[in-house]
Amino acid sequence: QSVLTQPPSVSGAPGQRVTISCTGSSSNIGAGYDVHWYQQPPGTAPKLLIYGNSNRPSGVPDRFSGSKSGTSASLAITGLQAEDEADYYCQSYDSSLNGWVFGGGTKLTVL
């Protein structure tokens, strides 16, 4: 059971918009700690997608955006492309565990 809760799977057709939620608690997201997102295509290492809730590293398309409110965060992907098919993970800090925690991951399928 992950400290941060994500839906196991989401799907969308090419060109559509999908969102992935990341729900935490008062000891992590709700305490004000930043949320970061990673993309992991099959068989590869995770790649940083969003940092500091809503910032994109150089090279990440602006089709990807992040937001945070209260005890939750969201990753939105617009203009879905086949190459977006991957697992997505959120990450933050948890004060109860005194360490970095990940969500359980969400598998995005592009129909």
Place this chain on the structure above:
Amino acid sequence: QVQVQQWGAGLLKPSETLSLTCAVYGGSFSDYYWNWIRQPPGKGLEWIGEINHSGGTNYNPSLKSRVTISVDMSKNQFSLKLSSVTAADTAVYYCARGLRWLQTQNYFDSWGQGTLVTVSS
């Protein structure tokens, strides 16, 4: 452009000690925290622990009793040892650079290629 490369034994027997090393090429080694993260087959990511250039460490409480992370500044390398492994420790192990600006703010921006470690008798 930083590159992170890792290596180590991929097959262990129960009760043995897992040992992996990660080398960092390019960029500053001393300005970051260096992490180990694992992913059991078909499952999510689990943070194992971190170390800074001066040897300060922080471990996941669930693994703390079995984990040792060390650093060799002369080689820009850091290592993971996990003792008394069981089948539950079978996973892909990643090393990763952490951009940490507060005690409670950190993300991982460069990852190694991953090493599959299988524990089986």
